[in-house]
Amino acid sequence: MPFYQPLRGDDSFTAVFRRGRRQDGSFIAVRALPNERPEIRVGFNIAKKMGGAVDRNRVRRRLRHILKQLDPVAGYDLVLIANQRTRSAPYSQLKSETESLLRAAGVTLQGSDFAS
Secondary structure (H helix, E strand, O other): OOOOEEOOOHHHHHHHHHHOEEEEOOOEEEEEEEOOOOOOEEEEEOOHHHOOHHHHHHHHHHHHHHHHHHOEOOOEEEEEEEOHHHHHOOHHHHHHHHHHHHHHOOOOEOOOOOOO
16 A cells, blocks of 8 residues: 555646645656645656656656655645656656755655754
8 A cells, every 4th residue: 555645636736736836856846735634645747758658657666666765744745747857867866856855845754864
């Protein structure tokens, strides 16, 4: 069972895109919106121009694994937006960028490498 609930539906994504805090990086962009819920909901935006289904799913798996390691606290809706560079990004750089973007968006992380 995943540690987060999937962010589903156009209304949920639209709310995060319109009202969420956006942080851009070299490999990904993060949108975060407090959701007043006891869980965290996560959505991924990975364009088809990223490549075939195998490439898109690989990026999604890497981002899910990074989120699981960082363990963000409940109470947020997150959307991670991958760009073309995400596919070839080294894992360590992708993880450190994701961590810094989530922190900049105001998301508290429980499993980060350094204390807040």
